[in-house]
Amino acid sequence: MKRVGILVIVLVLALGAIGVGYAAWTDVIYIDGTVNTGNVDLNVVNYSGTWIYKVIGNENYPDEVWVYHGWATVPFEPPAGSVEPPVAYAVALPGGEDDTVDVIFENAFPLDELSADILLHYEGTIPVKVDAVITSVTGDAEEIALLAEVAEFHFYESDETGTVGTEVTEGGAQLHYCDYVLCVMTLDIPQEDRYMNLSGSFTAEIRAVQWNEYPYTWPTPTGSPGL
Amino acid sequence: MKKKFSILLLVMVLALGSLGVGYAAWTDVIYIDGTVTTGSVCMEVSPNHPITVTDDDMPPEYPKAEYPTSNPDMNGSFDFASWGYVDKNVGWGEATAVDLDGDGINETIELVLNNVYPWYYNHVDFWAHNCGSVPVRLNKVVITDDYGNSTEVGVSDITTLDLNDNDTDDFQILWGHPLGTQLEYCDSVNISFAMLVLQDEDPAFQGGSFKFYISLEWVQWDKYPYTPED
Numbered sequence: 001m002k003r004v005g006i007l008v009i010v011l012v013l014a015l016g017a018i019g020v021g022y023a024a025w026t027d028v029i030y031i032d033g034t035v036n037t038g039n040v041d042l043n044v045v046n047y048s049g050t051w052i053y054k055v056i057g058n059e060n061y062p063d064e065v066w067v068y069h070g071w072a073t074v075p076f077e078p079p080a081g082s083v084e085p086p087v088a089y090a091v092a093l094p095g096g097e098d099d100t101v102d103v104i105f106e107n108a109f110p111l112d113e114l115s116a117d118i119l120l121h122y123e124g125t126i127p128v129k130v131d132a133v134i135t136s137v138t139g140d141a142e143e144i145a146l147l148a149e150v151a152e153f154h155f156y157e158s159d160e161t162g163t164v165g166t167e168v169t170e171g172g173a174q175l176h177y178c179d180y181v182l183c184v185m186t187l188d189i190p191q192e193d194r195y196m197n198l199s200g201s202f203t204a205e206i207r208a209v210q211w212n213e214y215p216y217t218w219p220t221p222t223g224s225p226g227l
Numbered sequence: 228m229k230k231k232f233s234i235l236l237l238v239m240v241l242a243l244g245s246l247g248v249g250y251a252a253w254t255d256v257i258y259i260d261g262t263v264t265t266g267s268v269c270m271e272v273s274p275n276h277p278i279t280v281t282d283d284d285m286p287p288e289y290p291k292a293e294y295p296t297s298n299p300d301m302n303g304s305f306d307f308a309s310w311g312y313v314d315k316n317v318g319w320g321e322a323t324a325v326d327l328d329g330d331g332i333n334e335t336i337e338l339v340l341n342n343v344y345p346w347y348y349n350h351v352d353f354w355a356h357n358c359g360s361v362p363v364r365l366n367k368v369v370i371t372d373d374y375g376n377s378t379e380v381g382v383s384d385i386t387t388l389d390l391n392d393n394d395t396d397d398f399q400i401l402w403g404h405p406l407g408t409q410l411e412y413c414d415s416v417n418i419s420f421a422m423l424v425l426q427d428e429d430p431a432f433q434g435g436s437f438k439f440y441i442s443l444e445w446v447q448w449d450k451y452p453y454t455p456e457d
Contacts, residue, residue, distance in 0.1 A: 024450035025268040026366070029355055030327075030335040031441035035390055035398060035424070038290075038318065038342040039433035125290040125434075126344045127315055177291040210344055212302055212313055213426075 041124035042175070042208040044101060046162060047072040048117040049091025053082040067113050071162070092116040092185070103204075108187050110195075115186040119162045120206070122175035129172030129214040130155065132183060132206045139200030147200050150188045158182040172214050269359030270445045271332040272324040273415045276354035278336060280320040289342065292317045303348035303423045306385055307401045310348045310423075318343040322351060332358055345426040352403075352419035355443065357410040364451040365408045367444040370400055373437065381406055387425075390437035397427035398439065409448055418443070 050069045055061040058081035065087075066079055072091050078084075088107040095102050103116050122128065132153035137144045155173035157165035158180040165182075168174075173181045183206055189195050209216040272278070284298035293316035300317050303310035320340045324333035336353060343349075357363055370386045371377040378386050382405040388398040403419040410416055420441070446453040 023455055024453045025361065025447045026453070027268045027270040027359070027363070027445050028334065029270050029272060029443040029445070031443075032335055032337050033422075033439040033441065034337075034339045035343060035437045035439070036339065036341050037424070037433055037435050037437070038344050125292075125342050126317060127292045127294070176294065211315070212344070212346055 038125035040126055040128055040208055040210060041122070042128065042130065042206070043121050043123055044094075044099070044118050045121040045160075045180075046119040047092040047094065047101065048119070048162065049089060050114050050116070051076075051078075051086045051089040051091075052111065052114070053078050053084075053086050055079055055081045056083060057081045067111075069113065069115070088114065090114050090116040090185075090187075092118045103185060105187055108189060110189045110191050112188075115184050117162070117182055117184045118206075119158060120175075120181045120183055121160075122177065122179045122181070122208070124208075125177055127174060127176045127211040128208040129174050129211050130181060130183075130206060130208045131172045132204055133218075134202050134204045136203045137200055138202070143198040144200045146195055147187070147198055147202075150190070150195070151202070152186050152188055153204075153206075154184045154186070156182045156184065172209075174211060175208070266360035268361050268363055268445065268447055269332065269357070270363060270410075270443075271334055271356050271358045272336055273354035273356035274324075274333065275356070276415065276417075278322040278324060278351065278353040280322050280338075281350040282319055282348075283321060284316055285319045285341070286316045301348040301350075302346040303421075304346070305399075305423075305425065307348075307399065307421060307423060310421075318347050318349075320349045320351070322353070324353075340422065340424075343424050345424055347424040348421065350419065350421045352417055354415045354417055355410070355445075356415045357412055360412055362409060362411050362448040363445040364410075364448045365404070365406050365443060366446040366451055366453050367442075368402060368404075368406065369442045369444070370402075371440045371442070373439070388439055390439065391427070391429065391432050391435060393427070393429050393431070395427045395429060395432075397425045397432060398437075399423040399425060400439070400441075407451060410445075 048070060049072045050067065053066040055064050055066045058079055061079060066082060068076055070076055072093055088109060090105045090108065093102045101118055108114055134148065134151065137148065155168040157168065160180060162182060175181060207218060282300055286293040294314065296316040298316045299312045299314060301310055302313050318341060320338065322336055322338045325335050325337055326333045327335045338351060340349060368380050369377050370380055372388045372390065374392050380386055380402045382402060384402050386400045387396045389396050390398050401421040403421065408416055
């Protein structure tokens, strides 16, 4: 009987030891998450300029001036009597790299129509606000200061044909997917002699930022003194 | 004579005694026919309740944002310090319960956030249903990224993820449900969490598709809190 009692105790201990090692019953609910992000993508789709010709002996131009504003990539024929080269011009052209633009103002003088434009097409899925800023200037400090006073960027609602629509005057031009906006660069030179014979160069940025982050504090470009 | 008889008797007794040890004893038997059924621990995404994604409105002309809109997005700030509606409908979310292991119950929610951007906020709530016969408790919630990095969370914990593994945190999850919730047979409980996209200026984060995973482990109620033995 005593041996039976010892046997029973051994069996209980063995079963108890096995019980501590058992895993509990479990089940799991899973959530598989996928995050698809949108994008910001602003592109230049066309470039335009302004050319000013002196026209001699053409009765259609009694003031002897012809002002042409059109796409820089489309050849044009000045009217008969036009004197080459043009008196002045302003033009935007494709730069050497993607998303770069070369802008030239040559022999500018007080004239409301002298502008170089770029037509921007927004191809990103996240709405953005766009504005422009001059990031650096090079040249004589006094001359640059005068030019900086008269340099302007304007944004206009537009379409694929470059129509000049309503000017955007408040806090950044807002663009949704497939919107167009025309960025017009002008020199609003007053009729003052001190603006004659100035020269300089500049870099500028047309900046698009996701609309919910506007106004955005952009980092200062490296190596640029800024304005 | 007497001595030989005594020896014979002794031999016979011994022989009969040894024979007696080999005889079967009188016996009888009672039989027990036993039946054992085990219960089950089973949890599913409740088929009787909807999965609610707070912002589930796709812009009607996607990829063009809807503006003005009666279904605006929500934006938030870091660590869910605040959130609120913005003026456009740009991104949206979708969620579906699915049965990936083919056992006839939906154990997985496939959640997709579309066209999202920094500071985009969304919120999901769903119902978990006890489809087993054994009461259970919510034992563990684990959030994992696509690179094997896991975090166990509790209620109100914020998990920050780097969805594209570029050393810049770009996603946060605020878990909304406490551990230890107990469900009896056929009980359901509402569970929710919020999500926030952070600012990641890496161009590769735009126009991409990234994954995260959440697992909710439920354990038989009498074993909570449960940690498996090695």
